[in-house]
Amino acid sequence: MAELGKDTAYVRVFISDVNDNKPAFAQASYEVDVDEDADVGFAILTVSANDGDEGGNAKLRYQITSGNTGGVFDVEPEVGTIFVAQPLDYEQNKRYKLHVLASDGKWEDYGTVAVNVVNKNDEAPVFTVNEYYGSVTEELDGPPVFVLQVSASDPDKDADQEALRYSLHGQGAETEFIIDEVTGKIYAQRTLDREERAVWRFVVLATDEGGEGLTGFTDVIINVWDINDNAPVFTCAPSCHGSVAENSIVGTSVMEMTATDLDDSAVGQNAVLSYRIMGSLDSANIHMGAVPTFSEMFTINPSTGTISVAMDGLDREQVESYLLIVEARDGGGMTGTATATIQIKDVNDHAPRFTDRACVVRISENAETNAEVLELAAEDRDTGENAQLTFSVVAGDQEQKFYIVSHKQEQRGTLRLKKRLDYERHSEQMFNLTLKVEDLDFSSLLHCVVEVEDYNDHAPVFIPHFLSVAPLPEDASVGTSVARLVASDSDSGQNRDMTYSLSEDSDPDGLFTIDQSGVLFVARPLDREHVSQHQLVVIATDHGVPELTGSATVQLPLLDVNDNGPEFEAAYAPIVFENAAGPQVVKLNQTSTLLRALDRDSPENGPPFHFSLPPEYRHSNDFYLQDNLNGTATLTALRTFDRERQKEFFIPVIMSDSGRPAKTVTSTLTVTIGDQNDHAHVAGEKKIYINSHRGRLPTTVLGKVYSPDPDDWDNKTFVFEGHVPSYFVLNKRTGFLIIKENAPPGTYQFQVRVSDDVWPDAVSSVSVHVRELRDDAIYNSGSLRLADITAKEFIELRGRQQSRFDLLLDFLSEMLSVPPDDCQHL
Template sequence: MDTTVTVRFVTGGDFPHIRIKEKAFTFPENQPTNTVVTKVTGSSPRAGSLSYYIASGNLDNAFHIDQLSGEMSIKKPLDYENIEKYVLWIEARDQGFPPYSAYEKVEITVLDVNDNHPTFEQEPFHAEILENLSPQRVLIVSAFDQDSGPNGQLEYAIIEGNKENSFSINRATGEIRTTRPLDREKAAQYSLIVKATDRGSAPKSTAVKVLISVLDVNDNAPRFSKIFSATVPENAPVGFTVTRVTTTDEDAGANAISRYSISDASLPFIIHPSTGDITISRPLNREDTDHYIAKQMNGLVTYNISSGNDDGLFSIHSKTGVLSLAKPLDYETKQKHELRVSATDGGWIAKTSYVTVNVLVTDVNDNPPVFDPVEYFPVVQENVPSGTTVVKMNATDKDSGPNALMAYVIQSSDSDLFIIDPNTGIITTQGFLDYEAKQVYHLTVKAFNVPDEERCSFAYVNIQLKGANEYVPRFVSKQYYFEVSEAAPKGTVVGEVFASDRDLGEDGIVYYLIFGRSRKRGFSINKKTGQIYVSGPLDREKEEKISLKVLAKNEGSIRGADIDEVLVNITILDANDPPVFTQELYDVQVNEGLSPGGLVTFVSAEDSDSVPSWSRFTYAITANYEKSTFTINPQTGQVSVASELDRETVPVYNLTVLAVDSGSPAATGSAILIVTLEDINDNGPTLETTSGEVMENQRAGTTVITLSSSDPDLAPNQGPFSYSLVSTGAASSYFTLSPSGELTTSREIDREQISDFYLPVIIKDSGTSTSAFRTPARMGHSARITPGALTACANLDLQVQSVIYFPFTSNTTTDVKKGTYTQLAHKCVIVLGQEKYLLLSNWRGVVTQAYSGHCQKQFAVRVTNWEVSAVMQINLSCLL
């Protein structure tokens, strides 16, 4: 489905004006609701009062603005832990249709208040530790506080249950350590109360129970409860129970279980290893022995490590059997050593016994944490939510157990926008990151053992912010106005538009383009600089004002809301354009008999320039020929004949007509005028054979000559020609002329009587005019015949009173045979022109002046003589 969107561009002065005294505010997060933030005012030059709205940025609808008064207040409780900063866009909208709006930005920063209690990660905490160990770490109690700054910094303390001050706690890290070796036999469990307190001005605290169980070590020997004695009859049977011995052991569990044995195997008694019951093992004889005493028999025993001590780490005292270290142990190298120890008595035949001694190496904190790698380069998008993970630091400690416990801390930083979890090493954001404010952050992170902070290492974190295309390009002006001459060549810069983008980097690069129908208006734009330049022909007379729609956008496809548009108004200034003829080519046909002054055609031009001197013009004809054949009226454009035309001389005229305006310099327009002359029968045939000879005394019918003629006119005013003799005088009786031009004798000729004949010949072409000739015939031994021509055209310049004879005849004719002259008669008729200017004499062939005054006329007179008809063209000029 197609949708039509109508976009109207208006001048910047029509938009509302919005006023806010302060545009940045700070409130604590416990600021009461309904607190007034600011009051927005404004005015509209167009349509009445304004209405106010929060256009964007009002997260959770935390703020409210009164549409009429413009008073903005806090609507809901603020929570620093949720939103630290609000960027509100305030809209002022007028009452017009469609409504126009103006916008202004207001920034509200929320300050943290100590409104959160510390929270422990678990409750209660449990830990176990072996008795008799040297002071060491037991566990770490960890709590967190959602507040920031001092309000979120915690201190730990043991407030109850610390008998004999057996434990200490690190106030900063929460690490609980023993202060001395513990004795399970004195206290098997400790119940501590640990309190976490923040550092706020009104500190808040939370307590948690920590249960520490002391694990037993077999550090107490069994003790016989008394000295046992018994009496038994000597005849008591084997297996008779003599007595039961008992022991006590302060240890617990398996460490408190005693096993019994009689060291002297020669005695007639055995003891149950578990119950301690002593029974008779063989018959007794009082006479041999009346009492028995079980006692230790000391002997010389030698001790030795027989295997498992390849590295020489251990030594044993050969007499006492004390096993001791010869070299330092390394828990990280080997955690358990299995030694085989031998004990050899000092008897004649020595007896040896073996025992396996397992030495378990316990770890001590002898290795610092080590980062791998030591430098980190995380990339974070700007505007990510607070708490977004940036990077996880990775440090390892070769120690184990409590000795491998470590904590992380940001040792130094150029910003407080990052925090690190001391346990996991995860660095997260706190607050909002703005690429436009800062692009790179440098942190130094420390990993250390707890609580031995001296065993530590450092890593370096270079956080590169990645900009988000959060800002839209905005034109600095609501509209642009430029001027350019319509004569400006292609490439001429008209003006420059500029749009700013608050983004940095590639997201802040602005590209410009002319879109829609504006692209076909004769202008283009440099997409990088915003320069608008001429790219096509301009014509102020067709379009004086041009409006272009220019778009500013970031790189990539247009998504709709990420662009800005502006209207560019260009006024086309007038230039001295040449006049323009209504036709580029005029093609006319005129009769070649058209007299000077006769109308050929009208040409017409137009000039729409606004300057009067540029729009006034005159017509002219370029001098393409030796004489001015045509003339043009400089004001009307009427083209007329200036001199007589002759198609046979110039059949076609290719003229350039000009229209020259009055500018300085003058601008000239031109057109082509082609004048084609139409043929008239204005040329009589020309006799190409004008004389001939014939022998005297030839019989009648002898061919004298065959006449041939030519005519420069075009068909049908050319041949075929027809010939005839003028029947005058005696000469015509001697010859016969056929229509095809064959001249033959009609009787015998005697040269002594007539030696030359002059025969008038009439030649008729296929047109309307005729030429007459006289053919002379001279007789010696032969007769010579010469035709004489009658001319059909003449020019006349008449001054006062003039006489002209028709040039194709004479006043008299000669009768060759009689030698006399006879006056010929003419019939003269004016076929073009008015009779009041001329008087014709039919007898004399005379033209006389009959009009006094100024005249310049063209006439045509048809003259008929001897059955010969011809048209004479007369150009008459007179000035009295």
């Protein structure tokens, strides 16, 4: 019988948590101390409970359920941290017993937290009253004087009231007043003056903990009692002024003489004042006849100090002012005095008068509008507004050419020009003006003559302004009259006198001149080819100030004279190359073989032109000139030329124009023999001497590498051969050699290969001698100037062993008895 099969399987069973465990505090009660000045938010401790469940069943929340008087504490619900939520105050509550709940949502547990508040010094001392009042009599002797005592207490529980310390602060503290810091008694330590200060205010501070703790404050007000120690003082002193109109009636108020007394008006009679007039200062017044005693003219109210008129007869023309001595007396017998100055106000009873009885004045017709013509002055014995004067023109000015600006207070006026004048009008050459001056009620007149002076306001005028004269031959002799011009001027006297001249711009070469009658002359030889027509500007300048000018233009054409011969039409530079077979027509420029001419004279003295060679040149074997009889000529080279024998030919060409008589000239035509590379260049040798000074040498072009070649138009290439010092640069195309800046002294030798792609290359040698120039050579140096010799001739050898330059060095060395090297520095 077969055996049954079997298998094994594993099953994992997860047991889900059920909230069947209640939370439990780690300890049933807690106790903690906290300072009463702890900040809000300060954490005092963290409570903790445990829960046997897992996950959300073990998540606890904390809450304060009771004992939190005033809500001064709070707890973080998920953490259990208890913190200060409101400010603490030991004086209100010293201990809290908080009941804290821990809950997982189903089960709960309770714990207690005892919080002890630790006392801190947080209450400032408090004074018994907010303000203290005291008093002290001024001028008391024997300070310090007790004034009053302040008192404060410390509200903190268990505070040491004996540890309070008092101090004064503010104006007068520690100078006028002091305080006993333990008892709070305040003393005046200096003699006081009520007139300097009647009330003193300052602050008293009370600080606990022996002056190191908190501070309370109170205000202290001390009144200073008055004694009669000040005399009356007039408020207007030292200058007390009043005024009254002359002829004022008795009782008219004049001025207030008010005095003050710094003593206390609220206490006794120390500041109660009375007034009286003691007398007058007669010597300060102007007497105009017999008058009453000055002090009798006025009276004063003894209580108010009001001065008023006491008698009739005030007259400003007799007495302009009064000086009264006034006394003020207080109830204690002290007095003060002041001087009252009373001005007598004017009444308008005098007419104004001009200071001059008549006047004559001159003015230029060129004066601008508003220009000053005359300064007027008048006088009026009255004063103030009665003497404010107004000036005006009342007759003689029909066209209203003038007006007057009045300066009323200064009693003067300014006659000014209202419209421009014109001397050329007869009616405006003189004005007879009547002027008036007036005050508020009266006036007077002044006769004034205004003479107008001519001004140079008209420039000379030519008639006509433009003059075209008959043509003048260009060979007219010096002194030939050209034309006569006349100008006129509407002014008079020297303003119409004039001088004639020519504008330099119109005659820059000074070819013409003009006399003072206006006649125009030829002054220098003329040339039509330079200027064919002259536009001469004639200027007439009068003698006025400032000078005025007028001008006219003279148009003068010149007639041509055959005084110029033909010239080559262009700057011809013909080239005939050597070795070319003749005959050949010579090209005078790049485009033409025709020789042409031009003539600066007019056409009738110009073409057609005729060309020829001098007789001695007509049978030359070199060139032949053919006149083409059409104003052109052709030059033919008759043979083959060699540039190395002659580089240029100078051909005299005779040219004549068609004038009557004809003008003939000879011009030289220079024919250059062009170079061909028909000679080989050879190796050359060049020695170069150059000086440096104190180690400094600028970058310098030394010259061209020497490779002799009879040809001089060849295109050569120059390159260094072998090793060459780095101080040198060679221009490959030109062969010019350059030494670089600050190359050190020494002798440098190298070679340069020269090639022209026609003849075999040549290798030239170069020797450069850089020598240090001594200071004494500079101080003793000299200079030479050579004449009648070119630089090439001076340095070339020409078959000699030495050049002229070398010979000069030897000569100087022998003559100066110095080594040749020293001469080399030259």
